[in-house]
Amino acid sequence: MDGLNIPLNHILLVSSLLFAIGMLGLMIRRNIIFILMSLEVMLNAAALAFVAAGARWGQPDGQVVFMLILTVAAAEVAVGLGLVLQVQKRFKTLDMDHANRMQG
Amino acid sequence: MSDTIWLIPLIPFLSSVALMLFGSRLKITHIGVLGVASVGISALLTLVLAVEFMQNQQEIQASLWTWMEVAGFAPGISFYFDGLTLVMMSVITGVGFLIHLFSTEFMEKDPSYARYFAYLNMFVAAMLILVMADNLLLLYLGWEGVGVCSYLLVGFWYQHNANGHAARKAFIVTRIGDTAMALGLLLLFTELGTLDIQAMVGAANQTWQIGDSIPLVACLLIVCGAVGKSAQLPLHTWLPDAMAGPTPVSALIHAATMVTAGVYLIARTHGLFLLAPTAMTVVAVIGIATSLMAAFTALMQTDIKRILAYSTISQIGYMFLALGVGAWSAGIFHLMTHAFFKALLFLGSGAIIHCLHHEHNIFKMGGLRTRMPVTFWSFMIGSAALAALPMTSGFFSKDQILLQAYQLPDLGPSLWMAGLLGALLTAIYSFRLVFVVFFGQANTEPDKDTGWRMAVPLSVLCFLAMIGGYFMIPVAEVFPASDGSHPAHWVEYVSISVPLVGLLIAYLVFFNRRLNVDGLANSTVGKSLGNFWLSGWGIDWLYDHLFVRPYYGLANLLKSEPVDGIYGLIVALNQTFNHWLSAAQTGRMRWYLASMVAGLIILITLAANLSTGVLQ
Numbered sequence: 147m148d149g150l151n152i153p154l155n156h157i158l159l160v161s162s163l164l165f166a167i168g169m170l171g172l173m174i175r176r177n178i179i180f181i182l183m184s185l186e187v188m189l190n191a192a193a194l195a196f197v198a199a200g201a202r203w204g205q206p207d208g209q210v211v212f213m214l215i216l217t218v219a220a221a222e223v224a225v226g227l228g229l230v231l232q233v234q235k236r237f238k239t240l241d242m243d244h245a246n247r248m249q250g
Numbered sequence: 251m252s253d254t255i256w257l258i259p260l261i262p263f264l265s266s267v268a269l270m271l272f273g274s275r276l277k278i279t280h281i282g283v284l285g286v287a288s289v290g291i292s293a294l295l296t297l298v299l300a301v302e303f304m305q306n307q308q309e310i311q312a313s314l315w316t317w318m319e320v321a322g323f324a325p326g327i328s329f330y331f332d333g334l335t336l337v338m339m340s341v342i343t344g345v346g347f348l349i350h351l352f353s354t355e356f357m358e359k360d361p362s363y364a365r366y367f368a369y370l371n372m373f374v375a376a377m378l379i380l381v382m383a384d385n386l387l388l389l390y391l392g393w394e395g396v397g398v399c400s401y402l403l404v405g406f407w408y409q410h411n412a413n414g415h416a417a418r419k420a421f422i423v424t425r426i427g428d429t430a431m432a433l434g435l436l437l438l439f440t441e442l443g444t445l446d447i448q449a450m451v452g453a454a455n456q457t458w459q460i461g462d463s464i465p466l467v468a469c470l471l472i473v474c475g476a477v478g479k480s481a482q483l484p485l486h487t488w489l490p491d492a493m494a495g496p497t498p499v500s501a502l503i504h505a506a507t508m509v510t511a512g513v514y515l516i517a518r519t520h521g522l523f524l525l526a527p528t529a530m531t532v533v534a535v536i537g538i539a540t541s542l543m544a545a546f547t548a549l550m551q552t553d554i555k556r557i558l559a560y561s562t563i564s565q566i567g568y569m570f571l572a573l574g575v576g577a578w579s580a581g582i583f584h585l586m587t588h589a590f591f592k593a594l595l596f597l598g599s600g601a602i603i604h605c606l607h608h609e610h611n612i613f614k615m616g617g618l619r620t621r622m623p624v625t626f627w628s629f630m631i632g633s634a635a636l637a638a639l640p641m642t643s644g645f646f647s648k649d650q651i652l653l654q655a656y657q658l659p660d661l662g663p664s665l666w667m668a669g670l671l672g673a674l675l676t677a678i679y680s681f682r683l684v685f686v687v688f689f690g691q692a693n694t695e696p697d698k699d700t701g702w703r704m705a706v707p708l709s710v711l712c713f714l715a716m717i718g719g720y721f722m723i724p725v726a727e728v729f730p731a732s733d734g735s736h737p738a739h740w741v742e743y744v745s746i747s748v749p750l751v752g753l754l755i756a757y758l759v760f761f762n763r764r765l766n767v768d769g770l771a772n773s774t775v776g777k778s779l780g781n782f783w784l785s786g787w788g789i790d791w792l793y794d795h796l797f798v799r800p801y802y803g804l805a806n807l808l809k810s811e812p813v814d815g816i817y818g819l820i821v822a823l824n825q826t827f828n829h830w831l832s833a834a835q836t837g838r839m840r841w842y843l844a845s846m847v848a849g850l851i852i853l854i855t856l857a858a859n860l861s862t863g864v865l866q
Contacts, residue, residue, distance in 0.1 A: 173844050181839075246837030 273364025285367030427478015434471025476512030497600030534574020541567025643718030677752025
């Protein structure tokens with residue numbers, strides 16, 4: 147492994163920052179699209195940490211888990227966008243605070 | 251007749267039941283006829299019985315059936331008839347009949363005419379059972395029966411709150427005495443094994459010596475019952491309030507018959523009291539104290555019925571004095587004459603109230619002498635008898651009591667002096683009533699005079715109140731004979747003259763106003779003393795603060811269920827937590843997330859702090 151050698155700590159720091167940004171977005175944003183995007187950010191933050199860890203110890207597991215996360219994220223987006231459409235159809239808005247009832 | 255003695259209480263009882271069941275469907279004249287005739291027949295039967303008794307002097311014991319039989323205790327529905335019973339029965343049915351007749355006119359306009367006569371007949375039946383009972387348990391049945399009827403009739407006009415209050419007061423205050431009396435009966439039964447009066451007194455005389463403690467306790471408990479029923483100190487407060495009932499009721503129940511039941515009870519069980527001289531002294535002292543207290547109070551009252559009520563209390567005090575000094579027959583004699591003249595006075599006041607649009611204040615009457623002559627003469631004769639003026643019925647009975655009281659060793663002369671003071675006051679307040687109501691300036695116009703149904707009972711009672719003193723009551727066989735000695739002549743002369751002095755004082759103060767007492771009455775001491783007497787010596791106030799209000803306070807406290815409060819607190823706590831937790835369930839995702847993150851941070855911080863050693 148020549149060339150660029152970034153210390154693991156730095157990568158973990160970036161990963162944590164990304165995770166925090168995603169979580170903050172989840173908490174602050176009301177628009178469901180942004181919430182989904184924040185979720186993606188959080189997932190990718192976790193994935194980044196796995197990749198970095200795999201690279202650090204020279205193991206393929208990190209990348210395997212990354213692939214898994216990517217798949218889960220894709221599936222989640224598929225379901226999530228379906229929900230977005232339903233929310234838009236029922237409440238005529240994308241504001242999640244309006245969808246606070248158990249019954250439609 | 252001796253076989254059919256049970257008919258006498260049965261007839262008014264049946265009439266009462268009939269009036270209760272069918273009263274609303276009967277015509278008003280039929281109700282009146284039924285109500286009056288039933289008591290009238292009883293009175294006639296009593297008269298027949300009296301004539302028979304005068305001839306053969308035979309006591310009657312009539313057992314109808316056994317009431318109950320438990321472990322050797324078998325009280326019967328059985329009657330005992332002797333001279334004492336005869337006197338009481340004559341008063342109850344005779345005076346009762348006159349008062350029933352009076353009521354037909356007095357209550358004419360009342361919508362609850364049938365209910366009134368149903369209660370009144372029931373009262374007569376219960377009172378007859380009381381005096382005819384052969385055992386103390388049956389007597390107690392009659393005792394409570396008259397109490398219930400008294401309650402129903404005091405609260406007869408129940409639409410007014412105050413009347414209901416008076417009725418409850420009458421019931422509860424007498425109940426205090428009745429409870430003590432029930433304890434006395436239980437004590438007698440456990441000690442002697444029987445409640446049949448004759449057998450019991452015989453057993454008591456064999457078991458106990460004079461001055462033993464058990465008869466003393468039993469007698470004191472019986473006195474408690476008598477004190478409650480006969481409105482003596484300290485349980486007298488219900489009687490003035492009981493005047494809330496219709497006036498004929500006051501005449502029958504609260505003057506002539508029921509309130510004298512206590513006197514009858516003590517006279518009936520005199521065999522026990524002879525074993526407990528202390529109890530007799532207690533009775534005498536209660537009697538004279540009540541008599542004086544009530545006489546002073548009557549002096550200040552302005553409500554015509556309250557004057558008569560306090561005068562009743564005072565006169566029953568004399569009867570208690572008589573019983574206490576062992577002048578049994580004098581006490582019963584005064585009971586009879588008092589029934590005549592007090593019923594007369596009450597019916598007279600009823601006539602005034604009836605004709606004067608329910609006016610009770612004597613100072614708003616005045617000058618009724620010429621306009622209501624029958625009532626005027628009733629009151630003159632009734633007051634003369636009440637004040638014990640010579641040759642009236644009250645004179646003979648009260649004189650006997652005072653003279654026999656004088657002869658009691660030790661306490662006698664002081665009891666006699668106090669009795670004389672009471673007699674003086676009695677004369678003053680009774681003629682104050684006559685002079686204020688019937689003489690002087692007219693203040694209200696009566697819209698009618700009495701009809702015949704009022705006038706006849708008044709006239710008959712006038713006659714009885716005049717000549718009642720010459721009756722010889724047939725109780726010589728019942729009571730132990732007195733020694734027959736007479737005190738010195740001056741004692742008799744003083745006893746005779748004191749009521750005349752009272753009459754003179756009342757005449758000077760209230761009639762020709764030669765003697766002006768306004769200055770005395772308006773002085774500071776006079777005024778406060780007058781108010782003190784007017785309020786009945788503040789006893790009502792005292793009881794109100796001592797018993798009634800603390801009881802209300804306690805009731806109010808318990809109304810809020812303090813014990814349940816503990817469980818309520820647990821429930822409230824759970825509900826509060828529930829509210830807090832359910833408030834978290836907003837349905838807003840962002841809040842859930844935020845709280846999750848907050849929890850996570852707290853957990854991580856905690857873990858980091860707790861396990862610093864591990865991490866490093």
